[in-house]
Amino acid sequence: EAQVTQNPRYLITVTGKKLTVTCSQNMNHEYMSWYRQDPGLGLRQIYYSMNVEVTDKGDVPEGYKVSRKEKRNFPLILESPSPNQTSLYFCASSSSQGFFGYTFGSGTRLTVV
């Protein structure tokens, strides 16, 4: 089944403790992206990647890191999480050909206390 697998679904952590949210897709998509969704602010892009070793900042990259060492994986790293990073996070992937939509992961609800 074609899918984007995102883990964990739920995470509660403490301020300053480094964490990684994993994202993997099995569709051989070139394009991958991370979003955060906050009430009243909609979906905002954090980082995106056009292909392996090619990443770029989205609208709200501060406090986040990403890497794209393999085509299928695009982890999101919070080196020192803060309470303002409490949010719902989505990973998504897409073919770079044409205008096909993104396939989304199931989301990660992160709470930083």
Added chain:
Amino acid sequence: AQKITQTQPGMFVQEKEAVTLDCTYDTSDQSYGLFWYKQPSSGEMIFLIYQGSYDEQNATEGRYSLNFQKARKSANLVISASQLGDSAMYFCAMRTLDSNYQLIWGAGTKLIIKP
């Protein structure tokens, strides 16, 4: 500037009625794609329907259809015979060459279906 506008923050609709969710877009690109996504209370983002800027016919997927009016730059989602399970947030989004294929999102419409 590229922008998606959804003017209906919330809607209540009686079960089995048809519902139209509004979406207008702004882009100077000639080539673009328009998408609708559904987000139920469980949180996942579900792709519903896609319309390309050069598609001459309106897209349809089961009970979903997209009323595409290019001259007016509108891409309204029509849900026929609404069901209780249609209650969710609905997002309109656009993807263009100029946006580097990134999705530009509307603020969403919260749809509640009344029994």
